[in-house]
Amino acid sequence: MFQRPRGTRDFGPDEMARRRRALEKMRETALNFGFREIQMPTFEEIELFTKKSGPGIVEELYAFKDKGGRDIALRPEMTAQVMRFYVSDLSSLPKPLKLFYYGPCFRYENPQSGRFREFFQFGAEIAGANTPETDAEVIALASAIIAAVGLKGFTIRIGYIGVLRNMLSELKLSGAEIAAALHFLDKNDVEGFNLFASQKFISKETIERILSIRNLKGDIEILDDLNDGAAKDYLKEMTRSLSLLRVGKFQIDLGIIRGLDYYTGVVFEIDAPSLGAEKQICGGGSYDLVPLFGGEQVFTTGFALGFDRVLMAAENEGFPQIVDELDVYVIPVGDSAREKVLGIVATLRNAGLSVDYDLMRRSLSKNMKYASLAKAKQVIIAGEKELAKGTVTLRDMKSGDQKEIKIESLIEEMKK
């Protein structure tokens, strides 16, 4: 017997119905926010991903040479692709450009709870608008998408990487040095940061001030202690827009660093505490990546959301068990009835109803059992004598009520 590859999943009909419904809700929400969908290939030149994430990413990639000898990798994320697509084709579209996308991503890592080798991301970006309300729009969308799936238990934390960046710039550190410093802080490696800072002759006082920034967490008022006026003003205006857009629950957390070098201003993370150690379901912020991919500088802000994790969190809350229901299952009784029901089936399907019928020529009782397993809301029983009169029996599977109905009145009756 063949096994599916480790860390990947098959989705059966019930699970797929839930996933499809969740994705539809997410898409609908993004479209209602005026975002438009794009799609990129499943694999790319490996360099596209190392350009954005550094050579370290290769360790985690599904990488291979194609038959033409090119180094190819299955995408580990989609932002680098959006940037490539933006530079080659999208940059001439009207600004602001509001985009979203969904698809499978791949990472070679040890499979564990909530982490898969093939996983699914939903993401969004805005390019070309450089205002606090643009960052607010992106966070409001992430929040609305998560809420649309039915998840209630999530928290939004908002930081501003610009604060630490500005403090480090003032110390006349190079770009690479700033990146190194932020890397220590992101990993919470205080010892490493201290060593690094002392080598750069940074005073103890400044070190303390930098380290303490990471502990600024709470309501918007904690920003009052901040020296950085521009950052303070931006964050206050952004969070005010967020409140006006009715995004209620968020807190400030200046400890959010997000690892990668290209974040510039607002950064945010969304957690679902019910997921435990792997609780982060979304991360994003404003970033500066287009020039890296050969385009002109443009303000960009966005997020990526872990589709699988959002669903896991929603299921922890007793996410409604959506199933594909069948409007009606049609059972012919008797050989001559078998052909006659096909016309009824075709008519009901053309009217937009979901209709299945007996393909196995089974007995009435076996068919009734199948109709119940297939979650049919109603059953049509078509016996030869009734059909001769132009009628069938329509049975409600919930109440058990049934009545004889003229075939031409079926659609009307069923849509009641």
Add this chain to the structure above:
Amino acid sequence: MFQRPRGTRDFGPDEMARRRRALEKMRETALNFGFREIQMPTFEEIELFTKKSGPGIVEELYAFKDKGGRDIALRPEMTAQVMRFYVSDLSSLPKPLKLFYYGPCFRYENPQSGRFREFFQFGAEIAGANTPETDAEVIALASAIIAAVGLKGFTIRIGYIGVLRNMLSELKLSGAEIAAALHFLDKNDVEGFNLFASQKFISKETIERILSIRNLKGDIEILDDLNDGAAKDYLKEMTRSLSLLRVGKFQIDLGIIRGLDYYTGVVFEIDAPSLGAEKQICGGGSYDLVPLFGGEQVFTTGFALGFDRVLMAAENEGFPQIVDELDVYVIPVGDSAREKVLGIVATLRNAGLSVDYDLMRRSLSKNMKYASLAKAKQVIIAGEKELAKGTVTLRDMKSGDQKEIKIESLIEEMKK
């Protein structure tokens, strides 16, 4: 500048809106036929595909070793995966099992018109029902799915591989010899077939009879000349079901062989003549694959449909240019208006409308231009004075009509 990999595609917002809409219609149709969706991983052990399609398929695969040394391939098609999934998990579900799936597939071949290295398939299978109406159901679904996308110019050709198989079996050929013979016939290699047949001491008369079967094309009446009574009865009953299900246009074509060894009875192909040389958009039939993957024998019938080709054919016919329209674009005029419109935006979005607003603090005229490019159906212009009175201006972008409206009446007015 980075290039996307050869033979792959990016889909921008307009194209993606069309693709999404087409896929939604296909899904809706399959659900209305009582089929249920499943999904399998993007890659599998390479052996899964060679088991079904033979070692020759390796040439066309995106194959690689993962970091654990396993031989992996991006899927070139999805039926083998459905079989694997069926054997491991789905075989215990109630029969008949009606399944559909959609996703990217990959073949390393020279990119040319209508052939891509990453392409998209939509497929369906029924397992467990062994009646002519089951084959009819599958063909009716394929036809309905194609019609749902709006394509009119397509033709359905229906054959029965069982006819040739039975004739070859009667000659006491082995399974491998039958496969070899069918392969010659599939490739239309008459010379090769003649040589093969003469080596097996098959009479000229029989050879002629076999070759002539391939030319039986036309209405159902052509079957009257057929010796194979069982095949004739089955095909007649199947096509009668098809007519009763209101699938109008189809012809019999006993020349359909479909290359692979596992087809058993009915086979069919659907073409869109407007596509020229690469006109086939769908192929399928009944097949016997489950035992190959370690499961118990079960009657299975299904099809795979080239999503990209169906869309190309629909576009050749002037497929309607679907775009994502925006219900309303909101323009604040003046600084204090900027914050006030956010509440209006949130309220309208919560009411299910698609709403965008000025993120770039542009002038009224620039915003009007953007609203027009973004295909907004209506525009809300919110000036400071009006807002103070609790009103805004609602403008219909098509007619140019505009009127002052109370904010609390907006939803009602807009949903008119």
